[in-house]
Amino acid sequence: MTDATSDQGASEVTLEGRLARLEEILARMEAEDVALEEALKLFEEGVSHVRQAERVLSETELRVEELLASGETKPMDIDDA
Amino acid sequence: MTDDLSLDLFGESQDGPESEPPPVQEPEPKVWSVSQVNRAVRGLLEDNVEPLWVGGEIGSWTRSRAGHCYFSLKDEKAQLKAVMFGRDAQRLPTDPDEGSKVRVFGDLTLYEARGDYQMVVRRLEGEGAEGLWRIAFEKLRAKLETEGLLAPERKRPIPRFPACVGVVTSPTGAALRDIISVLERRAPWTRVVLSGSRVQGEGASTEIAEAIRALCASGQPDVIIVGRGGGSLEDLWAFNEEPVARAIADATVPVVSAVGHEVDVTIADLVADVRAPTPSAAAETVVPDRAVLVTQLRAAPERLGRGLRQANERKRERVAGMLASLARSVERRLGPARQALDLRTAGIERRMRGLAERRGSALSAMSGRLEALSPLATLGRGYSVARTSEGRVLREVQDFEPGLRFTLRVSDGTIAADTHEILEDETP
Numbered sequence: 001m002t003d004a005t006s007d008q009g010a011s012e013v014t015l016e017g018r019l020a021r022l023e024e025i026l027a028r029m030e031a032e033d034v035a036l037e038e039a040l041k042l043f044e045e046g047v048s049h050v051r052q053a054e055r056v057l058s059e060t061e062l063r064v065e066e067l068l069a070s071g072e073t074k075p076m077d078i079d080d081a
Numbered sequence: 082m083t084d085d086l087s088l089d090l091f092g093e094s095q096d097g098p099e100s101e102p103p104p105v106q107e108p109e110p111k112v113w114s115v116s117q118v119n120r121a122v123r124g125l126l127e128d129n130v131e132p133l134w135v136g137g138e139i140g141s142w143t144r145s146r147a148g149h150c151y152f153s154l155k156d157e158k159a160q161l162k163a164v165m166f167g168r169d170a171q172r173l174p175t176d177p178d179e180g181s182k183v184r185v186f187g188d189l190t191l192y193e194a195r196g197d198y199q200m201v202v203r204r205l206e207g208e209g210a211e212g213l214w215r216i217a218f219e220k221l222r223a224k225l226e227t228e229g230l231l232a233p234e235r236k237r238p239i240p241r242f243p244a245c246v247g248v249v250t251s252p253t254g255a256a257l258r259d260i261i262s263v264l265e266r267r268a269p270w271t272r273v274v275l276s277g278s279r280v281q282g283e284g285a286s287t288e289i290a291e292a293i294r295a296l297c298a299s300g301q302p303d304v305i306i307v308g309r310g311g312g313s314l315e316d317l318w319a320f321n322e323e324p325v326a327r328a329i330a331d332a333t334v335p336v337v338s339a340v341g342h343e344v345d346v347t348i349a350d351l352v353a354d355v356r357a358p359t360p361s362a363a364a365e366t367v368v369p370d371r372a373v374l375v376t377q378l379r380a381a382p383e384r385l386g387r388g389l390r391q392a393n394e395r396k397r398e399r400v401a402g403m404l405a406s407l408a409r410s411v412e413r414r415l416g417p418a419r420q421a422l423d424l425r426t427a428g429i430e431r432r433m434r435g436l437a438e439r440r441g442s443a444l445s446a447m448s449g450r451l452e453a454l455s456p457l458a459t460l461g462r463g464y465s466v467a468r469t470s471e472g473r474v475l476r477e478v479q480d481f482e483p484g485l486r487f488t489l490r491v492s493d494g495t496i497a498a499d500t501h502e503i504l505e506d507e508t509p
Contacts, residue, residue: 015270016242016303019374022381029388032395039392046385050378057375059270064261066252067276067292071299076275 123191136184162199175217182208237335245272247302249292252277256360263364280309285319290328308339320347339363460492
């Protein structure tokens with residue numbers, strides 16, 4: 001169970017989480033006291049966050065949904081609204 | 082009784098309820114019932130007096146459980162009873178305080194059951210354009226402030242990159258379109274969830290509050306925008322009512338209020354975590370600008386690379402520095418030892434040399450003595466040594482037996498010999 005959830009967790013990091021982590025990594029790497037081994041790890045992690053975030057940012061269509069009484073949502077065509 | 086009875090009350094009656102109006106002196110006057118009189122007066126008032134505005138001070142004010150308000154209007158000399166029925170009274174932003182100056186609009190009538198003449202008020206306004214609204218606003222504001230709901234430390238920060246934005250507004254209003262168009266331009270990866278609600282009119286505040294609660298309960302949004310486009314103070318009133326304020330205060334995620342245009346501050350604005358002047362501004366507040374974000378992201382790998390190179394450089398410098406300092410430290414430690422060693426080496430050499438010299442002279446002395454002791458030198462002087470074949474030296478006559486073979490060592494060789502004759506004591 002732990003494997004499945006951690007896998008899912010890794011792929012479903014929010015954009016917010018990614019960018020926040022990226023900033024943290026940049027701040028860390030630009031600090032004076034990072035060991036080379038750590039810097040390498042941070043570099044790899046940072047680059048992967050950049051790639052994933054760019055993929056998210058390449059989305060072009062805003063999704064608009066309507067909250068139903070049931071608590072579920074359904075896509076909403078704003079031009080009809 | 083006829084409908085036009087009231088018209089005749091003060092005139093010449095032609096067909097009174099019981100008989101002809103009697104002459105003054107007549108013993109049987111015409112007697113009206115109380116109901117008849119009140120009904121007649123009521124008719125007079127209602128039919129002859131147009132709806133009107135009356136200005137005055139609130140004397141006493143009570144609101145019944147059914148929502149009807151009974152009060153009096155007064156000036157220095159007189160007072161007038163008034164009633165405002167529930168349907169009209171519920172539109173009041175608040176009950177006016179006693180003594181406050183108001184103006185009311187309505188009809189004059191008579192409450193037949195009590196014979197009280199009164200005004201049925203349809204509208205009531207505080208003095209000044211926003212009098213009562215202002216009062217209601219201040220009352221609620223004071224109440225929420227006392228509860229601490231307006232405290233700056235309650236304000237939560239807006240998430241910087243929300244994945245999902247909740248919106249509470251009218252599904253058909255301009256506000257929704259404005260919000261969507263800003264989000265589309267700035268952050269099209271965002272998901273928008275609308276929880277529709279009426280934003281003005283009776284019960285709107287309850288609907289807005291419900292919509293906020295439903296969004297929170299859905300667990301979807303990271304931030305909620307609550308708002309509507311601009312309008313009159315009355316149009317915006319729902320956002321000044323307690324249900325909306327409570328729902329915003331209770332929201333599980335930060336709320337951005339976006340009500341009307343900049344000049345109108347509402348209670349919702351005060352309770353919200355962030356106040357935006359318009360729905361468009363609210364949308365800009367909750368999402369980052371894609372262009373800026375993309376630029377930052379593109380710069381990130383370069384920054385990461387630089388960081389890595391620096392870390393590498395730092396490491397190399399550190400190793401070089403460590404080596405240098407190690408060398409220095411070895412040098413420091415070795416210096417005195419080496420000096421001591423040098424001194425000692427010199428001493429040893431000196432001593433060795435001295436020793437060697439001394440040994441050399443002793444050797445030559447010894448070799449002189451050895452020279453002196455050498456039997457060869459004696460042999461050189463003419464002596465010889467007789468020895469048996471086993472090497473035993475034959476020193477005396479008695480060592481020789483007749484026929485004994487022996488060797489004779491002279492200075493430059495050895496001669497084999499044998500005993501021929503013994504000549505005893507030839508020379509002493």
